[in-house]
Each structure stands twice: as structure tokens, then as C-alpha cells.
Amino acid sequence: MFSHNTLTQKRILITGGGTGLGKEISRGLLQCGAEVYICGRRESVLQECCEELSADTGGKIHYRICDIRDPDSIEAMVDSIFQEGPLTGLINNAAANFIAPTKDLSPRGYQAIRSTVMDGSFYTVLSVGKRWIKQQIPGSIVSNLVTWVWTGSAFVVPSAMAKTAIDSMTKSLAVEWGRYGIRVNAVAPGPFPTEGAWDKLNPTGKSTGATDSESVPMRRYGKMPELANLMTFLQADGCEYLTGQTIAIDGGHHLAAPSTFASLADLNDDDWQEIRDSIKASAEKEKSQRSTG
Numbered sequence: 001m002f003s004h005n006t007l008t009q010k011r012i013l014i015t016g017g018g019t020g021l022g023k024e025i026s027r028g029l030l031q032c033g034a035e036v037y038i039c040g041r042r043e044s045v046l047q048e049c050c051e052e053l054s055a056d057t058g059g060k061i062h063y064r065i066c067d068i069r070d071p072d073s074i075e076a077m078v079d080s081i082f083q084e085g086p087l088t089g090l091i092n093n094a095a096a097n098f099i100a101p102t103k104d105l106s107p108r109g110y111q112a113i114r115s116t117v118m119d120g121s122f123y124t125v126l127s128v129g130k131r132w133i134k135q136q137i138p139g140s141i142v143s144n145l146v147t148w149v150w151t152g153s154a155f156v157v158p159s160a161m162a163k164t165a166i167d168s169m170t171k172s173l174a175v176e177w178g179r180y181g182i183r184v185n186a187v188a189p190g191p192f193p194t195e196g197a198w199d200k201l202n203p204t205g206k207s208t209g210a211t212d213s214e215s216v217p218m219r220r221y222g223k224m225p226e227l228a229n230l231m232t233f234l235q236a237d238g239c240e241y242l243t244g245q246t247i248a249i250d251g252g253h254h255l256a257a258p259s260t261f262a263s264l265a266d267l268n269d270d271d272w273q274e275i276r277d278s279i280k281a282s283a284e285k286e287k288s289q290r291s292t293g
């Protein structure tokens with residue numbers, strides 16, 4: 001779809017780029033000639049991802065350890081990247097999520113999601129955007145959202161709220177920063193199975209609904225190269241007039257309900273306990289690998 005030099009001269013930071021969708025988007029950007037920076041909290045995961053993608057693509061990929069909930073950590077990361085040369089693009093992809101009945105959420109549970117998805121994306125945009133404005137460099141910001149920005153979703157309320165906030169940031173900043181040549185867009189994927197998301201959203205196989213491919217009009221999950229191609233298009237030159245948009249890539253899912261977790265209302269307390277235990281086991285495994293945060 002694109003040539004190997006579509007993104008030559010582009011230097012793109014993708015948060016949470018060491019796993020899942022972020023890793024496959026990184027692969028796509030590298031195949032088109034971009035230099036890529038990824039970040040996350042687990043050094044071993046980032047290191048392995050860089051080794052694998054550089055061997056597979058021959059492209060230039062670097063990592064930074066960073067907790068995007070901490071604005072100082074972001075500033076240090078962005079500063080060190082700009083010392084090697086300015087970025088041309090930013091992809092807000094890092095996120096946190098788990099399914100839970102909202103009545104069972106503690107303030108800390110809500111904050112864990114909000115601080116990553118809403119605050120983390122905003123802090124990163126601010127850190128990169130203010131440098132672009134000061135240095136008079138144009139740039140492309142793309143946030144990885146979800147179709148719940150239009151539909152909402154039960155049982156993942158903090159995620160739906162925080163993603164919707166970033167949808168609003170996308171529209172607002174497209175206007176405020178248009179005069180600096182900074183484009184601000186977003187994508188809203190439907191289901192693209194990853195270990196990280198499925199461990200937190202369908203841990204026991206009982207939480208179908210949003211994660212069920214049969215309810216997608218195209219009767220299949222998204223394929224990673226499809227999302228990587230959309231991200232490449234939004235980071236490439238040629239359609240700079242495109243800004244302030246959130247583009248769905250979901251096989252028509254949100255136009256043909258249920259693309260949400262509304263159906264989980266049928267689960268009982270025992271189901272929810274089993275789900276919570278399973279999510280906790282996945283989160284603890286990831287935490288034991290963290291270098292920060």
C-alpha cells in the first residue's frame with residue numbers, strides 16, 4: 001500500500017510501543033522508513049521489541065523507559081529524544097483498562113485508568129507540542145482511541161470517559177494548533193486481539209460483546225497491518241489538510257450494536273470474582289517486570 005520510503009525523514013514517538021498494537025504499528029512505520037521511538041515501563045519488553053523489529057525491518061528503533069502518568073518522566077524522555085533530533089510525529093497509544101462493575105471501582109481504580117489514558121496522553125502532547133511550536137516545526141499527533149467515544153460502554157466506564165476526553169482534545173487542539181502546522185487526529189479501532197487487552201477485557205472468555213468478532217459486520221477481527229497502514233497514512237505527507245478527525249477502523253462494528261460491553265449485565269457475582277482474579281494475575285505478572293511506575 002505504501003513504499004519503503006513513505007516515511008523517510010519522519011521521527012515518530014509511539015507510547016506503549018513495546019507490545020500489542022503499538023508494536024505492530026511500530027513495525028509498519030519502520031517498514032515505511034520512519035525512525036521510531038517507543039516507551040513503556042518494562043525495560044526487558046522494550047528491549048526485546050527493539051531487537052525483534054530492527055532485525056525484521058532493518059529500521060532504526062529506540063526505546064525510553066517512561067511512566068506517562070508522571071509529567072516529569074515524560075519531559076525527561078522527550079527532552080532526550082529532541083537532543084538527538086526533533087520528532088515529526090507522536091502516537092498516543094499507551095493505555096490501561098480492565099472490565100469491572102462500576103459500583104465496585106475504588107477511587108484508585110478509576111485513577112489508574114484516567115491518569116494513564118487521559119492525563120498521560122495530554123502530558124505527552126503538551127511536552128512534544130510546545131517544542132514544535134517553539135522550534136516552528138510542523139507535526140502530526142494521532143491518538144489511539146476506541147469507538148466507545150461515540151457509544152460509551154458499560155463495565156469499562158473510566159476508559160470510555162478518558163478516551164472521550166482525548167477525542168475532545170483532538171478536536172480542540174486541531175483548531176488551536178492549526179496555525180503552527182500541527183495536525184491532531186485520532187483513530188478508533190474495533191477489536192484487534194492482543195494479549196494485553198484480552199487479559200484485561202476477556203480474561204475468562206465470559207466477557208464477549210465488544211470482544212466478539214461475530215457481532216462485527218465483517219465477521220472478523222481487525223488485522224494489525226490494517227491499523228498500521230492507517231497510522232502510516234496519518235503520519236505521512238500528502239493530506240496535511242486532514243485534522244481534528246477521529247477515524248473508526250472497526251469493520252462497521254459500532255454502527256451495528258453491540259460494540260460495547262452492555263451484555264455483561266448478565267454476569268453474576270461469582271463470574272465477576274473470577275474475572276477480577278484473572279485480571280489481577282495478569283496485572284501482577286506485568287508489574288513484576290516494571291522498571292518504573
Ligand SMILES: CCCCCCCCC/C=C/C(=O)SCCNC(=O)CCNC(=O)[C@H](O)C(C)(C)COP(=O)(O)OP(=O)(O)OC[C@H]1O[C@@H](n2cnc3c(N)ncnc32)[C@H](O)[C@@H]1OP(=O)(O)O
Binds near residue numbers: 098
Ligand atoms: C469496540 C470494540 C473494542 C473491542 C475491545 C477492545 C477495547 C479497547 C479499548 C481499550 C483497551 C485498552 O486500553 S487495553 C490496555 C490493557 N493494558 C493495560 O491495562 C496495561 C496497563 N495496566 C496496568 O498498569 C494495570 O493493569 C492497572 C491495574 C490498570 C494499573 O496498575 P497500578 O499498579 O497502577 O495499580 P494497582 O495498584 O494494581 O491498582 C489500582 C487500583 O485499581 C484496582 N483494580 C485493579 N484491577 C481491578 C479490577 N479488575 N476490578 C476492580 N478494581 C481493580 C485496584 O484494586 C486498585 O485500587 P485499590 O484497591 O483501591 O487500591
Ligand SMILES: NC(=O)C1=CN([C@@H]2O[C@H](COP(=O)(O)OP(=O)(O)OC[C@H]3O[C@@H](n4cnc5c(N)ncnc54)[C@H](OP(=O)(O)O)[C@@H]3O)[C@@H](O)[C@H]2O)C=CC1
Binds near residue numbers: 017039067147197
Ligand atoms: N486491542 C484492541 O482491540 C484495541 C485497543 N485499543 C487501544 O490500543 C492501545 C494499545 O492497546 P493494546 O495493544 O491492545 O494493549 P497493551 O496492553 O499491549 O498495550 C498497552 C501499552 O501501554 C503501556 N503502558 C501502560 N501504562 C503505561 C504507563 N503508565 N506509562 C507508559 N506506558 C504505559 C504498556 O507498557 P508497560 O506496561 O510496559 O508500561 C503497553 O505497552 C490502547 O490505547 C488501547 O486502548 C483500542 C481499541 C481496540
